[in-house]
Amino acid sequence: MNLSEKILAVHTGKTEVHPGEFINASVDLVLSNDITAPLAIKEFHRLGAKKVFDSAKVVMVPDHFVPNKDIPSAEQAKMMREFAIEQGLVYFEVGRSGIEHVLLPEQGLVRPGLVIVGADSHTCTYGALGAFATGMGSTDIAVAMATGEIWMKVPPTIKFVYHGQLSQWVSGKDLILYTIGDIGVDGALYSVMEFTGESMEELPIDGRFTMANMAIEAGAKAGIFHVDAETYNYLRYVAGIKVMPDDFRSMELAQASDDADYADVVEYDVTRIEPQVAFPSLPSNIKPVSQSGGISLDQVVIGACTNGRISDLRVAAELLRGRRVNQRLRCIVIPGSQRVYLEALKEGLIEVFIQAGAVVSTPTCGPCLGGHMGVLAAGERCLSTTNRNFVGRMGSPQSEVYLSSPAVAAASAVAGRIVHPSEIGS
Amino acid sequence: MIFRGKVHKFGSDVNTDVIIPARYLNVSEPGELAKHCMADVDSQFTTKMVPGDIIMAETNFGCGSSREHAPLAIKACGVSCVIARSFARIFFRNAIDIGMPLLECAAAVENSEAGDILEVDLSSGEINNISRGKSFLANPYPEFMLGIIHAGGLIKYTKRYAKHNYH
Numbered sequence: 001m002n003l004s005e006k007i008l009a010v011h012t013g014k015t016e017v018h019p020g021e022f023i024n025a026s027v028d029l030v031l032s033n034d035i036t037a038p039l040a041i042k043e044f045h046r047l048g049a050k051k052v053f054d055s056a057k058v059v060m061v062p063d064h065f066v067p068n069k070d071i072p073s074a075e076q077a078k079m080m081r082e083f084a085i086e087q088g089l090v091y092f093e094v095g096r097s098g099i100e101h102v103l104l105p106e107q108g109l110v111r112p113g114l115v116i117v118g119a120d121s122h123t124c125t126y127g128a129l130g131a132f133a134t135g136m137g138s139t140d141i142a143v144a145m146a147t148g149e150i151w152m153k154v155p156p157t158i159k160f161v162y163h164g165q166l167s168q169w170v171s172g173k174d175l176i177l178y179t180i181g182d183i184g185v186d187g188a189l190y191s192v193m194e195f196t197g198e199s200m201e202e203l204p205i206d207g208r209f210t211m212a213n214m215a216i217e218a219g220a221k222a223g224i225f226h227v228d229a230e231t232y233n234y235l236r237y238v239a240g241i242k243v244m245p246d247d248f249r250s251m252e253l254a255q256a257s258d259d260a261d262y263a264d265v266v267e268y269d270v271t272r273i274e275p276q277v278a279f280p281s282l283p284s285n286i287k288p289v290s291q292s293g294g295i296s297l298d299q300v301v302i303g304a305c306t307n308g309r310i311s312d313l314r315v316a317a318e319l320l321r322g323r324r325v326n327q328r329l330r331c332i333v334i335p336g337s338q339r340v341y342l343e344a345l346k347e348g349l350i351e352v353f354i355q356a357g358a359v360v361s362t363p364t365c366g367p368c369l370g371g372h373m374g375v376l377a378a379g380e381r382c383l384s385t386t387n388r389n390f391v392g393r394m395g396s397p398q399s400e401v402y403l404s405s406p407a408v409a410a411a412s413a414v415a416g417r418i419v420h421p422s423e424i425g426s
Numbered sequence: 427m428i429f430r431g432k433v434h435k436f437g438s439d440v441n442t443d444v445i446i447p448a449r450y451l452n453v454s455e456p457g458e459l460a461k462h463c464m465a466d467v468d469s470q471f472t473t474k475m476v477p478g479d480i481i482m483a484e485t486n487f488g489c490g491s492s493r494e495h496a497p498l499a500i501k502a503c504g505v506s507c508v509i510a511r512s513f514a515r516i517f518f519r520n521a522i523d524i525g526m527p528l529l530e531c532a533a534a535v536e537n538s539e540a541g542d543i544l545e546v547d548l549s550s551g552e553i554n555n556i557s558r559g560k561s562f563l564a565n566p567y568p569e570f571m572l573g574i575i576h577a578g579g580l581i582k583y584t585k586r587y588a589k590h591n592y593h
């Protein structure tokens with residue numbers, strides 16, 4: 001069996017599962033946020049449920065419109081907070097929180113071999129640590145909260161193998177954009193993307209989070225990485241998990257067997273990949289930055305569950321240090337969690353951003369989904385490290401969103417147009 | 427169940443952000459969401475459509491976010507069903523869960539135009555294009571999903587079949 005099949009089999013009490021099979025899997029973590037929780041809570045009540053199956057395994061995070069942007073969103077957040085407190089759930093209040101997919105791994109809630117379902121499509125981010133994690137809607141989440149189980153069709157897996165060493169300024173973001181550009185926004189529909197190859201072994205965990213995060217942008221059910229020393233280092237030193245317990249069912253479960261079945265195997269030579277940019281209005285509309293024609297910009301956003309981690313901010317700061325954001329544009333930097341914010345503060349990165357003339361926001365999804373903190377007017381162009389550039393995603397349906405890595409975003413913030421980071425940095 | 431309605435046609439990759447933009451997600455009442463259904467792909471949609479009408483699209487309909495608000499908005503504004511060549515995974519699941527009928531049928535999409543009148547028999551999957559005198563058969567649902575559909579959505583299905591006492 002491949003990685004996902006092994007995890008799903010264990011959670012179904014079977015020795016084997018096969019693609020196409022309908023299963024009822026037990027879940028280890030159930031997530032929702034200030035947009036999706038209110039609907040899930042309504043359905044939970046409609047189900048006639050009184051208590052969640054396990055309050056230590058149900059997580060609610062206010063992150064999309066927080067700190068609350070208007071009265072209706074405040075009402076939604078309040079409904080979630082009251083339910084979370086009443087049920088004794090794992091709940092992170094504003095000020096001790098962050099964007100859910102940055103927050104949960106650093107809080108030690110994500111471990112290899114778990115099945116995690118979330119009422120948020122980017123729940124697939126957790127595959128970076130070898131978990132089977134997938135996004136669903138509020139009704140599914142309501143049922144999972146009540147029963148601790150979820151129905152699923154075992155997905156086929158496509159194996160992506162990356163060979164070679166990454167060039168300077170090329171990151172996980174560039175690899176996943178390149179991959180989506182190659183296979184299309186439904187190129188992995190209903191499937192799992194298993195990311196492997198020697199380039200992945202070299203890829204830091206933050207880069208893996210970025211890649212797994214965007215599996216949904218290719219239509220995938222999940223993205224998943226094998227567990228290795230990097231994973232263990234993250235779990236130990238970032239997530240603060242002191243003992244690696246047996247319940248990781250770890251190494252054996254965290255690797256595909258030699259005779260694993262794959263629906264397809266796709267191989268890439270990364271040495272030829274340069275920084276990538278997704279043009280409006282699909283994440284698959286990819287061009288290498290050298291062919292992006294110097295598109296002029298009104299706004300740059302650095303953050304989100306895709307690229308709001310400390311290493312992302314370090315790269316951005318490296319390019320912004322001692323430079324000024326172009327006077328014609330706004331650059332908005334959003335640390336993904338309070339912890340990332342504090343680390344950036346201690347490392348002096350926040351000062352670099354402010355000296356450069358950037359806005360630094362409290363952790364929030366905010367502009368990523370056109371919520372607040374950087375909504376676009378008609379005709380405006382934004383280069384963003386987020387994951388979606390659909391029509392109207394960040395504001396007016398007449399605005400344009402381009403996607404890139406933090407390096408390209410920071411360099412472009414200085415230049416005022418989309419540029420290769422080497423034009424600014426060395 | 428048989429529906430009859432006029433076709434509104436859309437392209438590929440119609441995503442949840444254009445079906446119900448996030449700026450309207452600060453509420454979750456279906457009636458409120460319905461007012462903005464398809465807002466960023468066709469701002470006139472809610473004024474043009476009449477209850478019972480059918481949305482037809484190419485591939486990957488409903489891609490993007492997990493917001494159940496998307497099928498809820500479509501259902502609440504009175505669309506009787508969505509017919510597409512293919513659907514995005516989370517949208518498909520959400521629609522089945524809330525009892526919003528979807529049919530996968532490439533032939534119907536190929537042979538129908540905006541404004542055509544269709545008659546759809548949900549139980550047999552038969553789609554009749556009355557305007558053109560043609561009929562098509564949608565891809566059948568897997569047995570398991572039929573169970574959820576026949577129960578009237580996931581909540582009713584779970585109430586009926588959950589092994590666990592979740593109270």
Ligand code: SF4
Nearest residue numbers: 122304305365368369
């Ligand atoms: S940062 Fe953007 S993509 Fe990530 S969870 Fe928030 S809204 Fe969704």
